[in-house]
Amino acid sequence: xxxxxxxxxxxxxxxxxxxxxxxxxxxxxxxxxxxxxxxxxxxxxxxxxxxxxxxxxxxxxxxxxxxxxxxxxxxxxxxxxxxxxxxxxxxxxxxxxxxxxxxxxxxxxxxxxxxxxxxxxxxxxxxxxxxxxxxxxxxxxxxxxxxxxxxxxxxxxxxxxxxxxxxxxxxxxxxxxxxxxxxxxxxxxxxxxxxxxxxxxxxxxxxxxxxxxxxxxxxxxxxxxxxxxxxxxxxxxxxxxxxxxxxxxxxxxxxxxxxxxxxxxxxxxxxxxxxxxxxxxxxxxxxxxxxxxxxxxxxxxxxxxxxxxxxxxxxxxxxxxxxxxxxxxxxxxxxxxxxxxxxxxxxxxxxxxxxxxxxxxxxxxxxxxxxxxxxxxxxxxxxxxxxxxxxxxxxxxxxxxxxxxxxxxxxxxxxxxxxxxx
Numbered sequence: 360x361x362x363x364x365x366x367x368x369x370x371x372x373x374x375x376x377x378x379x380x381x382x383x384x385x386x387x388x389x390x391x392x393x394x395x396x397x398x399x400x401x402x403x404x405x406x407x408x409x410x411x412x413x414x415x416x417x418x419x420x421x422x423x424x425x426x427x428x429x430x431x432x433x434x435x436x437x438x439x440x441x442x443x444x445x446x447x448x449x450x451x452x453x454x455x456x457x458x459x460x461x462x463x464x465x466x467x468x469x470x471x472x473x474x475x476x477x478x479x480x481x482x483x484x485x486x487x488x489x490x491x492x493x494x495x496x497x498x499x500x501x502x503x504x505x506x507x508x509x510x511x512x513x514x515x516x517x518x519x520x521x522x523x524x525x526x527x528x529x530x531x532x533x534x535x536x537x538x539x540x541x542x543x544x545x546x547x548x549x550x551x552x553x554x555x556x557x558x559x560x561x562x563x564x565x566x567x568x569x570x571x572x573x574x575x576x577x578x579x580x581x582x583x584x585x586x587x588x589x590x591x592x593x594x595x596x597x598x599x600x601x602x603x604x605x606x607x608x609x610x611x612x613x614x615x616x617x618x619x620x621x622x623x624x625x626x627x628x629x630x631x632x633x634x635x636x637x638x639x640x641x642x643x644x645x646x647x648x649x650x651x652x653x654x655x656x657x658x659x660x661x662x663x664x665x666x667x668x669x670x671x672x673x674x675x676x677x678x679x680x681x682x683x684x685x686x687x688x689x690x691x692x693x694x695x696x697x698x699x700x701x702x703x704x705x706x707x708x709x710x711x712x713x714x715x716x717x718x719x720x721x722x723x724x725x726x727x728x729x730x731x732x733x734x735x736x737x738x739x740x741x742x743x744x745x746x747x748x749x750x751x752x753x754x755x756x757x758x759x760x761x762x763x764x765x766x767x768x769x770x771x772x773x774x775x776x777x778x779x780x781x
Contacts, residue, residue, distance in 0.1 A: 394678050403685065403762060406677065410617075410760050417765035418741045422563045422591055422717050422756035425617045428673055431666045435619055438662035457665035459646050464671045465624055469593075469608075470601040474648025475632075477625040478664055479656075482590040483510035485609030485625035486557075488653075489586050490514050491638035493555060497523030500552040502545070502583075506531040506562040511588045515557065524554075531567060533750060535708040538570035545577060555584045560598075561591035565706045565750060566690075566717025572603045579604065584631060590614055593624070594670075595686055595716055595758070597679045606631035615758060618670035619663040627653065682759045686716045689757040689766055693718050696770035702777050706750040719745060721752035722773055729781045738772045740765070 391409060395402055410426045412418060418426065442454065458478065466473040479485045487510055495501070501515050505528055512528070519526045529548055532540075545556065556578045560571050571587055578585040587605040592598050594615030600608055608626040612618030627635060627649050641657035644650060674682060691711060697703050702723035708714040722730060730753065731744040743754040755769060 391676070394676075394681055398681060398685070400763060403759070407760050407762060409673070412760070416739050416741070417761065417768060419755040419757045419761055419765065419769065420741055420743050421595075421615055421758040422566075422754065423614075423743055425594075425614055425758060426760065427613075427619055427666075428617050428670055430669045430673060431618055434669045435662045435666035438665055442662060451661075454661035454665065455646070457668070458659070458661050461664050461668035461671075462645065462647070462650065464668045468671050468675070469624075469626060470599040471626060472629075472648065474650075475626055475629055476648070477627060477650050477653050478645065478659075479609070479623040479625050480621045481611040481613070481623040482508070482588060482609045485607075485623055486510040486586070486588060487514050488625055488638045489607045489609070489635065490518050492635040493584065494634070494636070495522055495524040495554055498552060499524040499554045500550060501526050501555040501557065502529065502548055502553055503527070503557045504529050504531050504559065506564050506567065507557060507559050508563065508588055508590065511557050511559065511586065525552075531562065533565065533706060535565075535567045535710070535713040537713065538573060541570060542573055542577060545574060549578070549581050549583060553581070553583050555586060557586040557588070559588040559591070561589075561596070561715055561717065563591055563717060564745075565708075565719045566591075566714040566756075567708065568713055568715050571605070575603055575605045578606075584634065591717065594618075594674060594682075596683055600626055600628075604628070607635075612667045612670060616667070616670045616674065617758075617760070618667045619660075621660060622663050622667045625653075677759070685759045686757060687711060689761055689763065690714075690716045690718060692763065692766050693755055693757060693769070696766070697773070700770070700774050700777055703773070704752075706752065716758065717754065717756045719750060719752060719754045721750075723777055725776060725781055727752060730776060733776065733781050734769075734772055738768060740769050740772060742769075 391405060409429050411429060412426050442451065462473045462476050462478060466476050501524060503512055503515060503526060515526050527548065529544060558569055558574060561568050575585045584606045586607040589598060589608050589610040593610035606628045610624050612622040613620045632649050637653045639656055641655045643655065643657060645654040694705065694707065694709055697705060697720055704721040706719040707717065727744045727746060731742065734740045745751050745754050757766065
């Protein structure tokens with residue numbers, strides 16, 4: 360008797376309760392008014408109140424980790440307490456219903472069906488499930504890019520040593536050379552041996568936005584599978600996988616969606632489901648479609664999975680296009696301000712069509728670890744230091760919970776340190 364059949368036998372219908380709980384959480388954490396046609400700074404200050412971050416702390420590091428929303432934390436805490444008070448099967452079945460509710464929400468969010476959604480722990484797990492599950496042999500080729508995350512670059516290289524296929528890595532030039540450049544480059548590098556094209560939708564290094572839909576179309580026309588790493592696009596850009604049509608798409612809840620940790624998504628296009636094998640086989644699979652055979656991961660943190668649904672509802676309530684526009688607005692203000700500071704070298708493209716919300720720059724000859732520490736300790740600003748020879752410096756990645764005052768503070772601080780030293 361599985362938990363799923365047990366739930367059916369008890370006729371639990373708890374999935375609709377999560378939306379009501381979300382509204383209660385928003386009301387409890389602060390009044391979130393309807394999104395105005397032209398959101399002003401006062402509206403975004405109200406949105407900021409839906410997070411636990413104190414007002415004096417400006418965190419612009421969404422490319423690494425976003426703060427979870429208050430309703431997300433409250434839902435996860437409430438459900439975890441309920442589970443640990445009563446871990447019996449009769450009490451736990453409602454969590455299975457809630458997990459499936461999140462699957463449906465995520466499918467709607469991405470413009471696909473629940474039958475194509477696998478709930479993972481994060482982007483890295485999703486990427487590795489693909490590289491482990493697609494059958495490749497000696498003589499086959501995988502085409503990747505140099506700015507791919509290790510889980511979509513080094514993981515393929517490791518598996519190539521064991522299975523004998525070849526990994527080819529295309530260079531991502533700086534500054535961003537444009538979508539047509541990459542379409543032409545990929546077209547020239549695809550051969551009759553190429554079986555997989557793996558790329559990052561939006562790079563975490565310098566914020567290069569890749570022409571995902573066009574690259575997926577090119578791969579499909581050449582009989583090549585496509586894997587899109589969407590760790591930096593889900594929750595930031597209005598991703599529509601029905602339009603993009605990748606074979607595989609991966610992402611995480613803990614970045615731009617502002618959801619819980621250790622929850623992610625692997626989308627497997629119906630047309631590609633027969634070409635991939637599950638890399639993990641255990642108990643407690645999903646209830647529909649590919650999740651029945653691909654999501655047997657054993658015991659899960661279902662309260663966290665359900666809390667992910669709260670984050671999706673919250674973004675939908677504000678408006679995904681509104682969130683995307685707000686993040687771009689903050690990013691362009693940051694880029695334009697950095698361009699005015701003598702000695703600063705931008706690695707990120709200034710063209711808003713080629714980059715989005717990840718701003719990397721070299722602040723002259725300043726010591727990067729010292730600068731990052733000073734910004735945090737003295738100015739209460741948090742970004743991400745980028746060490747090493749490859750476009751080293753500092754990275755700011757603002758999101759919709761940030762305010763223009765934080766961007767202004769960051770620009771003033773960089774200008775001051777450039778003039779006076781750290």
